[in-house]
Amino acid sequence: KALPPKRALVWAHHQLFRRDEVIRLGAEVLQRDPDDITLALTVAASLTIRGMETEAGDLLEKLLQAEKVQETLSLKIDVLGELANLRRDTRQWKASENALTEVIAMLDRPELTVLGWSPDRLKKWKAEALERVGRLRVEQNNLEGALESYRQARAVDQVESARLGLLLGNVLARQGRQKEALEKLAEYLTTKPSGLDGYELWITLRRQQGQDKRLLDELTAFAAADPVNANLGILLARQRAQYGNWTGAEAACLQAFRTIPSPESARVLIDLWWNQPDKGPASFIAFLDSCVTEPENTQLSGIPAFPGQAAGNQATDKSQARQLSLALQEDPVRLRELLTFATRALSPAGEGASPKPGAVEMNQSPWKPMTLQLLGRWALELRSFSEAVVLHRALLSLRGADRDVRFAGRISFAEVLVQDHRYDEASRVVREALAESKPGQERVQTRLWLAGILSQMKENERALEQVDLAEAEAPEHLLHRTQISRARVVAEAGRPEESLAILAKLREKLLGLEDRRNAALTSFYILDKLKRLAEADKELEALLQIDPNDAQVCNALSYSWSERNMRLDEAERLIRRCLKNEEEEQRQGKRDTGDRTGWSPHPSASYVDTLGWVFYRQGKLDQALRELDRALALPGGDDPEIWEHRGDILNALNRRVEAISSWRRALVQLETIPHHSKASRRNILVEKLRPGEATPAPPKR
Structure with a gap:
């Protein structure tokens, strides 16, 4: 019943981030001791974190009536400042303005300087408070009041007042006073702001005046005055492109991209190239080749994800080649156009042919070896095996290439052949790599x-x-x-x-994490084949304890459960997490080299197939079919297992003719590809295709 223990408990809960307990116990203490200012501020902070801004504001209103707050000027300013923020956050514009108006009046009190607050500090605070009042008045559509507040702020602090030109410009523009708005904006833009708000308002106003040509000249001058502002360069490029000045747009975007290679500038640059006749793929490869740097040591795992980039730096490297690569990979259609252009430009003897006897010297090659490797990697990721083979053969035909380039080229080439199920050729290429x-x-x-x-x-x-x-x-x-x-x-x-x-x-x-993971995955696949399924599950569940976001493990466990028609809700959560994580890694440019032994390839199409199979087991047949069709459209989706799953779903939907077509597609692939990793499914498919045979619909839960 005593207050001190309860007060102590509030602080303990606060240190442990137990916001609800802070609010509950704090309210009990404040009911008996409303003048406990520190505790009241702590409870208000917890209410705000919990999204209870109105209640927090009401608490501060009560706190303002406390005798100690009224007597302590600095404390009253702090409470009013917090109250203004809370009322703003709950869109109580007038209440927030009133609180700030009180603060502004108190900042002129001479006793604050006696308390040790410097005049410069007080001046800046007053200017900021007046600016905030102006914003609040704009929200209330009190434009004249906002203008007055901004002008007062400029008068208080001339040094920091230039940025207020943007706020004044906005208000004047809303009043239709374009000329005055442009004057204030011009003052603001002389400060070379990093943001684009001022420049975009300038564009709007000039267009309203019908001065488009003048606008482009002014934007060019702004960009020339601030060459390090890459975002301004991109804005200039877009404006020039709108008026058909493609050459000027490309020049502006190139400068911005070289200043700061960002995803946005890379996307705009690619759009500009592809929108100009005879430029797209040719300009892209030429620029990519110009910024490629050959690595001193090539990693065994294949070529780096991006030219000149060491392994492990994918997430932080901001090179031009990396950003261009990521931007183009977002557009598979353009990427395929690029690969077609590249393979035609190389004019090889043919996909299945050996390198030409008179191979070109390395200095006669159209592109650097690393560029060829990168193009070959993209072809592999798209499962464009014919293009990948051409690009790798061109790489290996180069004379004068050093050993590291040849070795990495053979390793990458063998990976292409393995994924295309051409194991005999792959083994020959790996033996050649082994020899050197x-x-x-x-x-x-x-x-x-x-x-x-x-x-x-x-x-x-x-x-x-x-x-x-x-x-x-x-x-x-x-x-x-x-x-x-x-x-x-x-x-x-x-x-x-x-x-x-x-x-x-x-x-x-004592194994490292990677070896532990590989051993557990190998045990899982063996136990799964032996039908020792409970033991197999434990292997994967143990791995998820180490890394809950391991995409390969999430996919394997989700598929295993769906095959047994068990824990389907958990299976769906796992595979959705897997797809979300893969999407994030793709966005960040990370690349999983995979396991070359063929035990666990799991490309994206396999993950989508698993989600569709989970839906099938749940009886959600329409959703399942949509996911299987999506998987088939992805790189790596032309897979016998995915075709078989699609046939099973169609059969469950009583679309027998279409189901037979899908099963036949799967069977043809298994019969025409020697040593296929899923060859064990052949007899099952033959049974499904027998007249009168049908796969039962999945059990309902």
């Missing part, structure tokens, strides 16, 4: 990748030979990775229990 690999990590990882490809081709003995060689050559920190690869090859050879034993022994050691 450096001893140590580079050679070990190349051998392990070759082992994964051979295992996919069912050449398990040869795969194990490569694992043995890799283990013999591996530095100590890579020995765990060789054991994981051994477990995978042994499992593919039909010895899953032996594989699990290898992994169990390995996991007795």
Whole structure:
């Protein structure tokens, strides 16, 4: 019942961010001790955080009546300032203005200087308060009052008053006083503001006057006076483009882009190139090639996501090449046009042909090797395998390229062939890369990748030979990775229990996060094939405890649950989280190199397919079909498993003819692609296609 314990509890809850307890106990204390100013301010802050601004304002109104607040000038100013903010936030414009008006009157009191407040500080505060009053009067449509308040602010603080020109200009423009508005704006724009509000208002006013040509000349002068303002350069480029001055627009945007390579300037630059005849792809590649810097050391995982960028810096690198790349990848149509242009410009002997005997010298190549690598990567991401092959063959045909470029080119080329299920060719290319690999990590990882490809081709003995060689050559920190690869090859050879034993022994050691993840994923896929599903789930659930946003794990667990028709709500949440995280990583330019052994490729189409399959199991057939059609349209979507799923959904919708067409598409892919990773589905598809056979509709929950 005593106040001190309750007051102490309020502070304890405040330190623990327990806002509701602060509000409840604070109200009890303030009811008995309304003059506890510090506590009242704390409770008001908690009410504001909880979105209860009106209640917080009412509390401060009561606090203003406290004797101590009335007697302490500085305290009263603080409370009135907070009250003005709260009334503004609840759109009580007049109440907020009244509070600020009281503050302005008190800032002229001479005793404040005696308390140690400097005259300069008081002057700035008064000017800011008058400016805020002007804004509040604009909200109340009291334009004359707003003008008066802004003029008073300028009179109080001439040094900081230039920015008030924008506010005055806005008010005058709303009153139709264009000439006066332009005069005030001109004063403001001489300060070279970083924001565009003033420039955009200038454009509006000049157009209202019908002075479009003068407008462009003035914007050009503004941009010349402030060359580091990239946003102003983009604005100038857009205005020039509106009037058909494409050359001038491109020049302005290029300057802005070189000043600060931003996503916005990259998008505008690409739009300008594509809107000019015979410029789009040619200008893009020429500019991209000009800002490519060749890396000193190429990473084994393939080419960097962006030219000249070291691994691990994707999220922070602001290079021109990176921003251009990200902007173009947002537009798959233009990206395909670019790849078509590039492959035609190279004029290769043909997609399936060997490099021409008279290969061009490197200095005769139209673009730098890193540019070719980047184009090849984009072709791979779009699953445009024919273009990817042409681009990689052109890269490997260059004479004079150093070893790192050749090696990275072969690794990237092999990745193209693996994803196109051309394992024989991929194994040959990896062997060529192996022959020129450096001893140590580079050679070990190349051998392990070759082992994964051979295992996919069912050449398990040869795969194990490569694992043995890799283990013999591996530095100590890579020995765990060789054991994981051994477990995978042994499992593919039909010895899953032996594989699990290898992994169990390995996991007795202290593993890094990446090795722990790879071991757990390998165990999951083996246990899943053995139908030891509860154990398989535990592997993935343990990984989600470490990283709840691991997209591959979210997808695998969601699909596993949907296949068993269990925990479907959780499965939907997981796969939606997976897609959201992937979208964010795509936006940030991060790139997942994936697992080259073929155990877990999971491109975007697979994630969308999983969402559709979850809907199918939930009985939401129309939604499921929409997601499957979306998956098929994505890069990597032309996949037998996705076609089979689409057939199952159509069959459940009693659209048997369309279902048969989808199942046949899946079966043809499995029969025409040797060593397909999903070849085990062949017999199931044959059964579905038998006359009279039908897949039952999914069970309703």
